């Protein structure tokens with residue numbers, strides 16, 4: 001996973017609350033076999049509407065989503081995070097995230113910053129006044145900056161540390177590489193082996 | 200080392216600790232055996248590719264095709280394009296990452312949970328994972344076997360370990376002797392009806408007691424298989440002579456001096472006298488009847504001699520509401536005798552009940568009998584090897600003479616990802632493990648039963664026990 005310290009990208013105001021994962025990615029897209037290439041599936045039913053914000057320039061190139069509260073509720077599908085990531089989003093700001101979504105996002109390097117509802121309103125207004133404006137996400141200081149407007153966001157310390165270090169769960173486990181190798185060395189010879197095939 | 204008495208699950212856990220989690224972080228456990236199938240693995244392999252990682256231990260990993268595979272015309276290309284793509288992806292990934300795969304048509308192909316034990320790969324005291332909730336099956340050997348999600352599949356592929364938070368332990372004590380016609384399936388359906396579909400949440404179950412000890416390995420697998428239907432993370436049975444006997448001589452079982460050291464270690468695994476469980480449940484095997492489900496979760500079951508329950512008879516209002524919804528979906532009226540319920544299809548198969556003993560038990564009842572005219576019966580062996588063995592024993596002929604369809608191995612109608620599905624409104628007696636709404640086909644109605652009940656039902660056309668045949 002890439003290290004995430006600061007990032008600056010086009011902000012998208014999503015003026016909706018309770019965006020559930022069925023909306024983020026409808027079930028028909030779960031039959032796919034890849035973990036990438038879900039960009040077309042993101043908000044698939046909403047995107048049928050030409051008025052939907054991601055169908056508008058310059059929001060089409062959005063990289064930071066500013067959404068209403070209760071983002072990512074419902075089904076636990078990890079595909080919701082994959083779709084946001086594949087579309088190009090690096091961070092989502094919202095007043096409240098569903099637990100499972102937040103956990104899945106942390107596994108995939110998508111920053112979920114919790115801001116107040118008042119700050120959400122301020123950000124929305126600032127973005128809409130200047131479409132295409134970039135917002136800077138500073139994960140080290142937990143601050144989002146858009147022009148002269150700076151709002152602080154919350155994220156759990158363990159996830160923040162992991163993202164800054166660029167460590168996914170696998171990367172973290174690999175820090176115990178020596179312990180794994182040592183464990184492997186002392187496994188008895190009769191433990192099951194699938195190779196070579198014996199039948 | 201302390202001499203504190205430990206349970207089987209705790210011993211296996213401790214023996215696989217790579218790193219102890221500090222400050223609330225999870226423990227890191229080594230995984231001895233990783234089973235893979237086509238549905239939950241493609242994104243995991245894609246993740247490895249994205250990160251430029253390889254599979255750490257291809258020699259501890261094995262893949263088989265089961266969920267999507269057709270059970271007829273297996274020599275032809277798979278008709279459904281999505282199924283075909285998933286299977287092709289698995290074949291491609293296995294090749295790219297050097298993983299052994301048993302494809303459709305191969306003698307070792309079959310349902311992932313039938314294949315592992317059959318090859319002698321599943322052993323006492325090991326850790327087993329698979330991107331499939333019924334991985335609990337392998338606990339029958341005294342292994343710690345858990346179903347995992349796709350991110351975890353990727354984690355295990357890359358590191359051969361898994362970060363896990365410790366579980367609580369629950370003893371399921373089943374004492375006594377089963378009556379004729381009562382099987383392992385009835386034990387586990389009764390256990391789930393007793394503790395509920397969430398009753399095992401957070402626990403590793405250990406099945407104990409004289410009734411469990413007298414069961415064969417295949418019967419123990421049937422029980423452990425459905426641990427997940429009680430919400431448990433895993434289910435286990437302590438290894439004993441029955442376990443060793445099953446394993447000895449299998450392709451991947453230890454041999455010679457290795458066998459001796461393995462058995463010596465395995466004998467240390469059973470729960471110590473004086474070890475304590477976080478919870479205990481007791482079930483009397485002597486009085487158990489064949490068990491069947493009436494509702495849409497595996498906990499909604501009763502004795503076959505009973506009637507469809509009145510929803511208001513449940514104390515918990517949530518259960519009452521769930522029962523009401525279930526009866527509506529199942530199109531059943533409270534008070535109806537379970538034995539009066541007429542079925543359209545009988546499915547003998549799935550990782551719960553598709554092994555050779557299951558087929559033998561059903562065939563023994565069907566032999567020389569005629570199928571009820573309105574019933575369709577599907578017999579789907581759990582693996583290609585089980586199919587071959589059944590044919591060598593002439594069981595296939597018994598099924599065919601009876602009027603059942605004799606199919607190739609796979610998950611089949613257990614979840615209907617292949618063309619083996621029930622039509623809307625169709626009612627089945629099924630030896631599988633889930634009676635969820637729509638599980639066996641859109642609008643399909645499922646009654647979970649043992650292979651013996653499945654066979655008797657196919658003869659009489661209504662839910663029946665073998666003993667009902669004698670009375671006629």
Ligand code: SF4
Nearest residue numbers: 333549550610613614
């Ligand atoms: S037989 Fe059914 S429960 Fe078992 S692995 Fe296949 S789909 Fe899952």
